[in-house]
Amino acid sequence: MAEILRTPDGGVNLARWRAAAPGVAARLAGWFDGARRDLPWRRHRTPWRTWVSEVMLQQTQVAKVVPYFERFCAAWPDVADLAAAPLEPVLKAWEGLGYYARARNLHRAARVVAERHGGRVPDDLDALLALPGLGPYTARAVLSLGFDRPVAVVDGNVGRVLARLAAVDRPLRPGADPEIFRLAEVLLDRAAPRRHNEALMELGALVCRPGRPACGACPLSPVCLARRRGRAADLP
DNA sequence: GTCCGGTCAG
DNA sequence: CTGACCGGAC
Ligand code: SF4
Numbered sequence: 001m002a003e004i005l006r007t008p009d010g011g012v013n014l015a016r017w018r019a020a021a022p023g024v025a026a027r028l029a030g031w032f033d034g035a036r037r038d039l040p041w042r043r044h045r046t047p048w049r050t051w052v053s054e055v056m057l058q059q060t061q062v063a064k065v066v067p068y069f070e071r072f073c074a075a076w077p078d079v080a081d082l083a084a085a086p087l088e089p090v091l092k093a094w095e096g097l098g099y100y101a102r103a104r105n106l107h108r109a110a111r112v113v114a115e116r117h118g119g120r121v122p123d124d125l126d127a128l129l130a131l132p133g134l135g136p137y138t139a140r141a142v143l144s145l146g147f148d149r150p151v152a153v154v155d156g157n158v159g160r161v162l163a164r165l166a167a168v169d170r171p172l173r174p175g176a177d178p179e180i181f182r183l184a185e186v187l188l189d190r191a192a193p194r195r196h197n198e199a200l201m202e203l204g205a206l207v208c209r210p211g212r213p214a215c216g217a218c219p220l221s222p223v224c225l226a227r228r229r230g231r232a233a234d235l236p
Numbered sequence: 237g238t239c240c241g242g243t244c245a246g
Numbered sequence: 247c248t249g250a251c252c253g254g255a256c
Binding site for chain 3: 059060061064096097098099100101102211
Binding site for chain 2: 055058059060099101102105132133134135136137138155156174175210
């Protein structure tokens with residue numbers, strides 16, 4: 001039965017996953033409704049707050065980000081506020097988070113948005129990718145989580161979840177592994193993309209963790225190939 | 237001590 | 247493409 005979800009050459013059988021996608025999305029959504037953490041950027045979701053949170057979360061853990069995020073958004077509640085601010089207090093607010101180029105880029109990008117996008121976070125992938133500090137992951141996260149647009153979002157967590165789900169038994173290509181990205185697109189719930197992507201990321205953070213995945217508590221375990229093969233912990 | 241992570245400059 | 251950026255988890 002496991003083999004039915006793979007092609008003869010061992011690759012991911014996208015056609016089969018396409019057929020399984022509604023069930024996968026429903027399991028994921030049902031779990032997420034009860035498991036989602038109450039985080040400040042979720043409590044009050046806007047494109048700007050999504051952007052700030054995702055940049056902070058790129059290389060910093062949730063628990064550490066929360067107080068920084070609260071202070072940052074209190075000081076600069078919208079992109080126009082940051083654009084109007086001098087750089088020094090922005091760097092000051094970032095102290096302790098590390099990767100200070102993120103703060104400089106965010107500040108520069110806010111000014112670009114003010115000057116070239118009328119002070120509105122653009123809801124366009126190419127425009128987002130052109131902003132400093134927004135790469136393939138963060139641009140898509142802003143689109144999907146901030147604007148609820150149907151785009152696949154694959155960070156390290158989601159890549160690992162999907163690789164296990166489809167038992168992709170090889171090192172993932174850094175950045176967007178093409179096969180994993182295609183799988184993410186096939187599984188995407190286009191009727192509720194924000195919830196779907198948040199749920200995938202939450203599953204990677206809380207259940208399908210790098211070290212010891214909690215398959216017993218996982219909503220996807222009935223359809224997970226790594227689980228079926230007892231390989232969950234040693235796949236990417 | 238080693239590894240990890242998105243993005244960017246080189 | 248590779249290495250640098252930083253701090254935390256292991
Ligand atoms: S069943 Fe286990 S390996 Fe598969 S997605 Fe869930 S936690 Fe990850």
